Amino acid sequence: MLDHGIKGKTVLIAGGAKNLGGLLARDLAAHGAKAVAIHYNTSATKPAADETVAAIKAAGAKAVALQSDLTTAGAVEKLFADTVAAIGKPDIAINTVGKVLKKPFVEITEAEYDEMTAVNSKSAFFFLKEAGKHVNDNGKICTLVTSLLGAYTPFYAAYAGTKAPVEHFTRAASKEFGERGISVTAIGPGPMDTPFFYPAEAADAQAYHKAAAALSKFTKTGLTDIEDIVPFIRFLVSDGWWMTGQTILVNGGYTTK
Template identity: 75%
Template sequence: MADHSISGKTVLIAGGAKNLGGLIARDLAAAGAKAIAIHYNSDSSRPDAERTLADIRAAGAEAVAFQADLTTAGACAGLFADTVGAIGRPDIAINTVGKVLKKPIVETTEAEFDAMAAINSKAAYFFIKEAGLYLKDNGKLVTLVTSLLGAYTPFYSTYAGAKAPVEHYTRAASKEFGARGISVNAVGPGPMDTPFFYGQEAPEAVAYHKQAAALSAFSPTGLTEIEDVAPFIRFLVSDGWWITGQTILINGGYTTK
């Protein structure tokens, strides 16, 4: 039977410098990963990447970081090639990259639509493609989507709409890669207590989201905490290997599918 533990494994995390991606990197290092490559998009995230690298190394794992804009197929291919060159073929690939836009459809520009599609859908697709080429047999692949995929709501058309295709990319990839023992899943957190959430929300919307989940009263902020999500990622890339082709919403009962 294949070894599905994290111990001794090699990991690539897109968007792994900070917030949930950074916590996942630290968590997998603590769980025994041998080497972790983290990706970050912009110079502004470089200090966060350096701190995450230091924490990974302090946990005993090798750590490298790569900067890239993943909205082209070539950049996704380059990220995997760089990772392989630095730490070897990954056993685990996790894509946390995304961007939120909250705006009425009638006010959305073509440039905004194209940017949201490129970040949330195109980058996810080509990350999955490269994972299919580079992951070791019995590997694990997870893409972050959003719990808004289970919502009936206005204003998030380009965000939830661009994340929605990732559900099918995930199903298709799980079928195509399954013969090699690779499991492929999507995880949709609820609104999380990170700058990723607050940048798009007015105070009244924040107040609504903080009480919208069934378990909001039991959360320190009323929102999904990154600490609520990371253990499920760890499970999916280890003992949860039998789960594949699924979209799992982790949100305290904020939405359901």
């Protein structure tokens, strides 16, 4: 029987320096991953990346931090090539990269649309492509999307709309990579209590989101806690391998399909 555990596995996490990605990197190392490559976007995130690398090493795993803007196919190709050179071919590849824009549809500029597409759709497409080329047989691939994919709401056309294609990318990739035993999933958290949430939301919207989930009153702030998302991702990239081609919304009852 195949071993679908975390122990002894090699991991790549795009956006793995801080917040959800950083906690996930630490968690997988604590669960026995032998090596973790964490990607970060800009030099401003390097201190957080260095802290995460140190924490991974303290857990007994090998670690490397790799900086790159993943909005070009070449950059994603290089990320995988550098990962393979540094720690070997990944068994697990996770993409947490994303960008939020909350704005009325008629005010979204072409430049904003292009940026959102590049960050949320294009980078995800090429991450899946390179994962399909480089992840070991019987590996696991997971992409972070958003629970807004299950919402009927204004103002998030450019955000949810550019995350939506990842659902089909996930289905297609899972069907194509399945013959190699590779599972491919996407996970959509609700609005998370991270620094990415607050700049995009005015006070009244923050109050709404903090009370919108069925289980809101049982979290620290009413929002999704990153600590509650990590176990789901860990499951999907280990014993949950039989679930593939799916987008799972994990949000305490914030939205559903």
